[in-house]
Amino acid sequence: GAGVSQTPSNKVTEKGKYVELRCDPISGHTALYWYRQSLGQGPEFLIYFQGTGAADDSGLPNDRFFAVRPEGSVSTLKIQRTERGDSAVYLCASSYGQGSEQYFGPGTRLTVT
Amino acid sequence: GIQVEQSPPDLILQEGANSTLRCNFSDSVNNLQWFHQNPWGQLINLFYIPSGTKQNGRLSATTVATERYSLLYISSSQTTDSGVYFCAASAVKETSGSRLTFGEGTQLTVNP
Numbered sequence: 001g002a003g004v005s006q007t008p009s010n011k012v013t014e015k016g017k018y019v020e021l022r023c024d025p026i027s028g029h030t031a032l033y034w035y036r037q038s039l040g041q042g043p044e045f046l047i048y049f050q051g052t053g054a055a056d057d058s059g060l061p062n063d064r065f066f067a068v069r070p071e072g073s074v075s076t077l078k079i080q081r082t083e084r085g086d087s088a089v090y091l092c093a094s095s096y097g098q099g100s101e102q103y104f105g106p107g108t109r110l111t112v113t
Numbered sequence: 114g115i116q117v118e119q120s121p122p123d124l125i126l127q128e129g130a131n132s133t134l135r136c137n138f139s140d141s142v143n144n145l146q147w148f149h150q151n152p153w154g155q156l157i158n159l160f161y162i163p164s165g166t167k168q169n170g171r172l173s174a175t176t177v178a179t180e181r182y183s184l185l186y187i188s189s190s191q192t193t194d195s196g197v198y199f200c201a202a203s204a205v206k207e208t209s210g211s212r213l214t215f216g217e218g219t220q221l222t223v224n225p
Binding site for chain 2: 031033035037041042043044045048056059089091093095098099100101102103104106107109
């Protein structure tokens with residue numbers, strides 16, 4: 001079946017602009033996660049959704065970052081007033097639920113100039 | 114939170130050699146996964162193995178939960194095995210969601 005998909009695959013934006021990154025999870029997966037990976041490092045957790053609600057947003061670095069999942073499927077990660085330090089690959093993962101195997105999408109490479 | 118440490122950080126092999134990658138974790142886990150990150154950045158699931166032993170072709174993995182470590186074995190390595198291997202774990206005592214904490218990865222290079 002189809003895996004996790006993310007759009008766009010690449011996004012270049014200017015410092016101070018607003019961006020939205022989209023994640024489409026595997027059908028039937030109720031849990032959805034966002035991670036961020038900087039060059040040469042492992043991915044780091046940002047936020048977790050169970051259904052429509054953000055059950056754990058403790059990994060979001062500051063209030064410029066926000067994510068939604070209004071219908072319990074597709075999720076959008078929103079970044080306001082982007083900074084050069086936000087440049088990274090943003091990864092989305094989904095799973096059947098707590099403790100279950102997570103499957104990752106191909107990521108969105110964000111570059112802030 | 115849980116700490117995840119991988120070793121070695123870098124490994125260079127000749128094609129056909131065997132290797133063992135190690136992952137130590139600091140707490141009881143309800144999820145432990147091994148991934149291979151390909152040159153395009155995609156994380157490929159290798160094993161979901163919070164405990165026990167699994168095998169898939171030339172790859173196998175063992176997690177000894179009571180001693181808080183996991184091993185990934187690669188036998189008869191091929192050049193296509195090159196890339197970064199990540200171990201990631203989620204602690205049982207996490208209040209929600211099983212967020213994965215990743216190690217720093219092992220960069221594997223297999224030379225022909």
